[in-house]
Amino acid sequence: MSTTLAPVAPPAVDAPGTRGRRRVATPYLLLIPATIAVFATLLYPVGRMVALSFQRGNLGDLVTRRTVWVGLDNYRSVLTDPVFWTVLPRTVGFAAVCVALTLTVATGAALLLHHASRWARVVLSVGMVVAWATPVLIGAVVFKWLFDAEFGVVNWLLTESGLCECRHRSWLGDQWSAFAVLVSIVVWGAVPFAALSIYAGLLTVPPELGEAARVDGAGAYRIFWRITFPLLRPIYAILTVLSVIWDTKVFPQVWLTTKGGPYQGTVMLGVYIYQKGIVGSQFGVASTIAVLMTVLLLGLSWIYVRAMRQEAR
Amino acid sequence: MTRRALVNSACVVLAALFVLPVYWMASTALKPDADIVSHPPVLVPWPLEFGHFARVLGDGEFWAALRASLTVTVTVVTAGTLVALMAAVALARFTFRGRTGFVLGLIIVQMIPGEALFIPFYLMLRETHLLGRLPGLMLVYLSITVPFTAWMLRGFVASIPVDLEEAAAMDGATRWQTFWRVLFPLVAPGLLATSIFAFITAWTEFTYAYVLINDPRNYPLPVYIQSFIGRDDVDHGPQMAVAFLFTLPVVVFFLLVQRRAVAGMSAGAVKG
Numbered sequence: 001m002s003t004t005l006a007p008v009a010p011p012a013v014d015a016p017g018t019r020g021r022r023r024v025a026t027p028y029l030l031l032i033p034a035t036i037a038v039f040a041t042l043l044y045p046v047g048r049m050v051a052l053s054f055q056r057g058n059l060g061d062l063v064t065r066r067t068v069w070v071g072l073d074n075y076r077s078v079l080t081d082p083v084f085w086t087v088l089p090r091t092v093g094f095a096a097v098c099v100a101l102t103l104t105v106a107t108g109a110a111l112l113l114h115h116a117s118r119w120a121r122v123v124l125s126v127g128m129v130v131a132w133a134t135p136v137l138i139g140a141v142v143f144k145w146l147f148d149a150e151f152g153v154v155n156w157l158l159t160e161s162g163l164c165e166c167r168h169r170s171w172l173g174d175q176w177s178a179f180a181v182l183v184s185i186v187v188w189g190a191v192p193f194a195a196l197s198i199y200a201g202l203l204t205v206p207p208e209l210g211e212a213a214r215v216d217g218a219g220a221y222r223i224f225w226r227i228t229f230p231l232l233r234p235i236y237a238i239l240t241v242l243s244v245i246w247d248t249k250v251f252p253q254v255w256l257t258t259k260g261g262p263y264q265g266t267v268m269l270g271v272y273i274y275q276k277g278i279v280g281s282q283f284g285v286a287s288t289i290a291v292l293m294t295v296l297l298l299g300l301s302w303i304y305v306r307a308m309r310q311e312a313r
Numbered sequence: 314m315t316r317r318a319l320v321n322s323a324c325v326v327l328a329a330l331f332v333l334p335v336y337w338m339a340s341t342a343l344k345p346d347a348d349i350v351s352h353p354p355v356l357v358p359w360p361l362e363f364g365h366f367a368r369v370l371g372d373g374e375f376w377a378a379l380r381a382s383l384t385v386t387v388t389v390v391t392a393g394t395l396v397a398l399m400a401a402v403a404l405a406r407f408t409f410r411g412r413t414g415f416v417l418g419l420i421i422v423q424m425i426p427g428e429a430l431f432i433p434f435y436l437m438l439r440e441t442h443l444l445g446r447l448p449g450l451m452l453v454y455l456s457i458t459v460p461f462t463a464w465m466l467r468g469f470v471a472s473i474p475v476d477l478e479e480a481a482a483m484d485g486a487t488r489w490q491t492f493w494r495v496l497f498p499l500v501a502p503g504l505l506a507t508s509i510f511a512f513i514t515a516w517t518e519f520t521y522a523y524v525l526i527n528d529p530r531n532y533p534l535p536v537y538i539q540s541f542i543g544r545d546d547v548d549h550g551p552q553m554a555v556a557f558l559f560t561l562p563v564v565v566f567f568l569l570v571q572r573r574a575v576a577g578m579s580a581g582a583v584k585g
Contacts, residue, residue, distance in 0.1 A: 024409065026403070026407065027403035027404075027406075027407035027409045027412075028403075028409065030399040030400060030402055030403035030407075031399070031400055031403045031404075031415065033395075033396040033399060033400070034396050034397065034399065034400035034459055034463055037393075037396055037452075037455045037456050037459040038418070038419070038422055038456060038459060038460055040456075041452050041453060041455065041456035042422050042425065042430075042456040042457075042460070043422065044433075044437075045430050045433035045434055045437060046425060046430070046433070048433040048436065048437065049429065049430065049432060049433045052432065052433065052436075062436070062439075109327060112320055112323050112324050112327065113324070115316075115317070115320045116317075116320045116321050116324045117317060117320075117321050119321075120320070120321035120324040120325060121324065123324055123325055123328045124324040124325075124327055124328045126328070126568070127327070127328030127329070127331040127332045128328070128331050129564075129567050129568055130331065130332055130335050130564055130567075130568075131331040131332070131334070131335065132567060133560070133563045133564040133566070133567035133568070134334070134335055134560055134563070134564070135516075135517035135519075135535075135559070135560060135563060136517065136519065137517065137519040137535050137538065137539070138338070138538070138556045138559060138560050139334065141538060141539070141542070141552065141556055142334045142335070142337065142338045142553070142556065143334060144542070145337070145338075145341065145549055145552075145553070146333075146334055146337055150350070151349065151350045151351070151352075151354065151549075153337055153354050156352075156353055156354050160353075188331070188334065191331075192331065245424075245426075248426070249426055249427065249428045251428050251519075251520045252519040252520055252523075255523070256519075256539055256542065269428070270428035270429075270520070273428065273429065273431070273432065274431070274524070277431075277432040277435070278431070278432070278435060278524060283432055283436065286432050287432050287433070290428075290429035290430070290432055291429070293426060293428070293429045294425060294426055294429045297424065297425075297426045297429075298424055298425070301424035304424075305420065305424075
């Protein structure tokens with residue numbers, strides 16, 4: 001799902017006056033289109049994906065419409081594939097770095113918003129909304145240009161400010177600096193939503209609590225960890241899980257900047273599925289990787305749903 | 314410097330960091346070619362040069378891509394909102410067998426990662442001869458947006474007191490009249506919110522569009538923008554001009570709705 005717009009959760013209450021004496025068929029009729037949309041175009045593909053993961057599913061099979069069942073062969077070959085075991089931890093590690101950085105910077109930005117003068121608050125929040133509104137794909141395209149080796153403004157800024165001699169530095173040509181660029185794209189796009197959410201949470205914290213603690217001699221650092229953070233724990237829980245889910249799915253960011261390079265060094269799960277399936281026509285193997293990725297993300301989402309449930313209570 | 318002044322300047326610096334990429338996109342779009350590839354870079358484009366915009370607006374491929382994007386987006390927003398509203402009314406206003414199961418299903422399907430699904434979608438559209446064509450993409454986008462919008466609208470419908478409809482029915486209004494005159498106006502803000510969500514999703518989605526639309530004649534804008542990258546020398550001026558035109562409506566939208574969106578999010582997260 002798109003990372004751009006915040007999921008605005010309306011209060012999930014059931015109508016007190018829901019009545020059962022209306023015509024029985026009406027609700028089912030009303031649900032038909034939604035059922036088609038969801039089942040025919042989402043649940044069927046999921047079933048297809050799972051089935052394919054047990055089939056050979058190469059291009060030849062597809063053209064001749066043959067179905068060759070191979071049992072667990074695909075799983076065996078994926079799970080013994082050293083590439084998979086570099087891509088998986090890389091994806092997880094990448095997401096972990098992005099989430100940690102996003103939450104740290106967002107907390108800083110939220111605290112700034114909370115303590116700034118009105119005009120400065122407006123400046124920062126408008127700046128963040130602009131970044132938040134920029135579609136993921138545009139963010140990736142623009143960052144590629146910012147980090148351009150010859151004419152990128154980042155190299156010029158770094159060289160001019162004396163931070164490094166970076167006149168012709170090719171950021172995307174080296175695995176670790178390519179990672180740094182990818183992380184900055186993700187964090188830049190993710191911080192605004194997180195920061196504005198945390199700031200909205202800060203506004204609900206009664207100021208008396210902080211004042212009382214200050215009178216008792218607590219510093220800003222302790223006030224944050226002892227009072228503010230525990231009160232905002234639900235927001236942090238949801239932001240963490242959402243970010244983990246979003247930052248595991250970074251196909252556009254990777255594909256539009258590095259295409260997984262240099263030397264396959266920035267390939268993550270989504271790109272790997274694309275390369276195996278669409279490019280390599282190994283649909284069975286690609287589906288197996290997709291199943292494993294789905295299981296991973298469903299596990300994480302499960303934590304999210306539980307966090308949401310607890311909040312609803 | 315006082316503490317307040319320090320905080321304020323930190324705000325300005327941070328804001329600049331967030332805006333810099335967008336500024337660089339806009340300024341590149343407004344420079345002549347010689348200023349785009351120059352040492353040192355030209356920081357302020359002056360005099361403004363609208364040649365890249367003119368080139369883009371005079372390019373048939375751009376208009377084809379814009380038309381494709383608009384067709385997909387408008388269809389998905391209209392059809393999706395209608396389908397979601399029907400489902401929301403059913404879920405919020407009726408008790409029936411399987412209701413809980415359906416709601417649970419809506420939540421679960423939202424968690425299936427899109428990146429894992431492009432293989433089966435690719436194969437399905439290939440088999441139905443929809444690969445590379447816009448109707449296929451629309452179906453995929455509907456399946457992505459409907460679960461979330463239906464779930465969201467259900468909350469909106471449920472929050473409207475059912476007494477209002479009962480009172481109207483008592484006064485002799487038919488089911489249709491009750492729906493159009495009573496429920497519909499009250500649920501309108503919710504419809505607006507869900508259609509904005511559907512709009513952003515359909516307008517900015519890249520992964521499926523890239524995988525499923527392989528015919529350049531049907532490229533929607535996101536795929537058209539990326540097609541600049543593949544060329545030998547990236548034409549940064551026109552590319553940034555397209556990026557600018559693509560982003561502008563979204564940014565304007567966000568500046569208008571962000572206060573509400575954030576308020577809604579925090580209300581949902583903190584309450585309880």
